[in-house]
Amino acid sequence: xxxxxxxxxxxxxxxxxxxxxxxxxxxxxxxxxxxxxxxxxxxxxxxxxxxxxxxxxxxxxxxxxxxxxxxxxxxxxxxxxxxxxxxxxxxxxxxxxxxxxxxxxxxxxxxxxxxxxxxxxxxxxxxxxxxxxxxxxxxxxxxxxxxxxxxxxxxxxxxxxxxxxxxxxxxxxxxxxxxxxxxxxxxxxxxxxxxxxxxxxxxxxxxxxxxxxxxxxxxxxxxxxxxxxxxxxxxxxxxxxxxxxxxxxxxxxxxxxxxxxxxxxxxxxxxxxxxxxxxxxxxxxxxxxxxxxxxxxxxxxxxxxxxxxxxxxxxxxxxxxxxxxxxxxxxxxxxxxxxxxxxxxxxxxxxxxxxxxxxxxxxxxxxxxxxxxxxxxxxxxxxxxxxxxxxxxxxxxxxxxxxxxxx
Numbered sequence: 001x002x003x004x005x006x007x008x009x010x011x012x013x014x015x016x017x018x019x020x021x022x023x024x025x026x027x028x029x030x031x032x033x034x035x036x037x038x039x040x041x042x043x044x045x046x047x048x049x050x051x052x053x054x055x056x057x058x059x060x061x062x063x064x065x066x067x068x069x070x071x072x073x074x075x076x077x078x079x080x081x082x083x084x085x086x087x088x089x090x091x092x093x094x095x096x097x098x099x100x101x102x103x104x105x106x107x108x109x110x111x112x113x114x115x116x117x118x119x120x121x122x123x124x125x126x127x128x129x130x131x132x133x134x135x136x137x138x139x140x141x142x143x144x145x146x147x148x149x150x151x152x153x154x155x156x157x158x159x160x161x162x163x164x165x166x167x168x169x170x171x172x173x174x175x176x177x178x179x180x181x182x183x184x185x186x187x188x189x190x191x192x193x194x195x196x197x198x199x200x201x202x203x204x205x206x207x208x209x210x211x212x213x214x215x216x217x218x219x220x221x222x223x224x225x226x227x228x229x230x231x232x233x234x235x236x237x238x239x240x241x242x243x244x245x246x247x248x249x250x251x252x253x254x255x256x257x258x259x260x261x262x263x264x265x266x267x268x269x270x271x272x273x274x275x276x277x278x279x280x281x282x283x284x285x286x287x288x289x290x291x292x293x294x295x296x297x298x299x300x301x302x303x304x305x306x307x308x309x310x311x312x313x314x315x316x317x318x319x320x321x322x323x324x325x326x327x328x329x330x331x332x333x334x335x336x337x338x339x340x341x342x343x344x345x346x347x348x349x350x351x352x353x354x355x356x357x358x359x360x361x362x363x364x365x366x367x368x369x370x371x372x373x374x375x376x377x378x379x380x381x382x383x384x385x386x387x388x389x390x391x392x393x394x395x396x397x398x399x400x401x402x403x404x405x406x407x
Contacts, residue, residue, distance in 0.1 A: 008107065011121035019053045022119060025106050032100075034093040043068050044086050049108060054381045059115040068250050072172045078400060079388065081366075083260050084315070085398030087115060088365035112364070159257075190367040193379035195252050197333065203272045204255040207245060209238050210278030211262040216337065219322045221349055224281045225262045235353040237396065241277055241358035245346075248362055252346060269339040278354050279330070279347035288336055288343055294384045296330070302349055304386060305329055306403070314386060314402060317347055323394040328402070329353030331360055334382035348389075356389035356399040374406050381406045 013019045026049050027037060030042045033144025047068050048059055061083045065071040069082050077083070086231040091110050098107055107120040198205055215223035224234035234242070242258060247258045256275075259268065261282045269284065276285045279296055289295040297303040297313075305314040314328040329348035338341045346357035360366045370385065371378040390397035 007123045009123050011106075011119050013053060013119060016031040021106060022049065022053060022108070024106055025104070028101075029094070032097050034097050040069070040082075040086050041090050045094075045108075045110075045117075048110065048115055052117050052214040055333060057116055061115065064115055075176045080390075081114070081398045081400045084360075084365050084369075085363070088363050100246065110370070114320075120128075159368065160215055175354055189344055190364050190371050190378060191362065192249070192252065193371070194333070194361055194367050195248070195254075196379040197335075198249075198250045198275075198344065199254050200275045201273050201342060204257055205249060205337040206268065206272055206274040207242060207249075207256050207258045207285060208274055208276050208282070209234050209242060209258070210263050210280075210282030210283045211260045219318075224283075232260055234260075235280060235351040237355040238277055241346065241355055244358055244362055245275060245277075252352075266339070269343075270341065271337075273342040273344070274339070275344040275346065277346055277358070279349055282347065285345050288338070289330065289332060289345055289347070292332060292334070294330055294332075294386055294403070296349075297348070304330060304349065312403070314349075314388070316363050322350065324391060327353035327356065327388065327389050327391050327396075329357040331357045331387060331389040331400070332383065333383040334384075350391075352391045352394075353362070356387055359396075359400045360385070369401075370404065373404065377406060 013022050026046065030045065032168045035042050035045070040207055042389070045065065047064065051059060062075075063078050064083045065075060065077065065080070066073055069086075071080065071082075087110060091112065098104075105122045109118050109120060110282075124329060153188075192199075211225035211234065213223055213232060215221065246256060246276045261276070261278070262282050264284065274284075276282055278390070279285055280301055286296050286298065290298075293307050295305055295307070297305050302315055302318075304314040316322075316325045318326060327348050327350045330345060332343070332347075333346040334343055335341065344361070346354055346361065348357060350352035367378065370383075374381065374383070383406050386402040387399040388402050
């Protein structure tokens with residue numbers, strides 16, 4: 001008898017054989033391309049799955065930071081968001097894995113907002129018309145559908161009767177399915193909410209990265225390209241950000257164009273929404289943020305200032321090498337009075353900060369946290385966020401929030 005999967009139900013492994021089944025599924029996941037090239041994501045998934053199988057429920061962020069990522073017991077979970085960031089990536093990679101392996105009977109998921117995994121088992125039923133549905137159709141009088149002749153009970157008409165039963169069953173099921181779909185709760189994705197002001201403009205969006213030239217004498221190795229530079233270039237981090245934002249905007253149904261900020265006239269910013277990438281390598285980021293609470297210092301450079309609290313500022317540690325000093329960034333979304341359009345700024349003091357800012361506005365876990373802080377205004381308020389990100393061997397770490405402001 002053939003088997004058809006119809007739904008997924010929460011399942012709790014009880015026996016040793018059940019637990020072995022879960023572990024085999026986990027090992028298959030960890031061996032996949034979505035996990036096998038990383039250390040952090042498999043470490044977190046293995047820990048939470050094995051902890052759950054051993055009876056440890058309600059896993060906490062601090063516990064995972066200490067036991068999986070070797071953080072000190074008193075570490076600041078708001079400043080160091082490695083657990084939240086890694087969990088978000090694990091959720092995304094599990095979804096990708098099961099998109100490629102939809103024929104299995106068991107799934108391991110990490111619910112949003114929780115670090116305790118859930119195990120889902122496919123509910124099965126025999127293929128074909130279930131007995132329960134046939135009994136329901138048999139109980140309906142033929143007259144329930146006008147225009148249909150009564151079906152004689154003779155053996156010669158049994159095939160027609162079965163076809164009629166199946167048709168009524170499908171009609172009932174379709175009616176129920178439509179009702180469930182119409183009245184199901186619709187959860188608006190936080191990423192959609194953040195980008196809604198851009199998407200609602202109904203016009204193409206300009207992605208505007210800063211341009212640089214090589215400058216070996218500087219700590220960063222680059223300098224902002226002047227207007228006389230015909231062919232400026234972007235760093236790998238900015239290129240990654242462009243690709244990530246381009247994919248995100250396409251998913252939001254937004255058309256976009258990429259133009260370097262070098263020698264870009266103001267008229268280009270007045271035609272449509274703009275996403276500015278980069279801080280000191282992007283003159284438009286410096287200019288359009290200058291009137292906001294959090295902005296970049298122009299003299300000296302390399303500092304984020306707070307207009308409402310002059311004692312506050314953020315800058316990289318100049319005593320450390322560029323590839324190992326923590327970076328800071330500004331995320332801003334506001335309607336600019338000069339251009340009349342929505343402006344999104346993703347700008348680091350350095351290139352790592354810009355990459356972290358892009359990750360922040362693309363990751364639902366970070367935006368969900370921001371939404372909880374500011375309430376219902378994620379999709380309509382003007383927003384500024386100051387971020388910090390660790391930099392190790394030139395690689396960008398997870399962003400954490402230093403300060404934020406809405407109006």
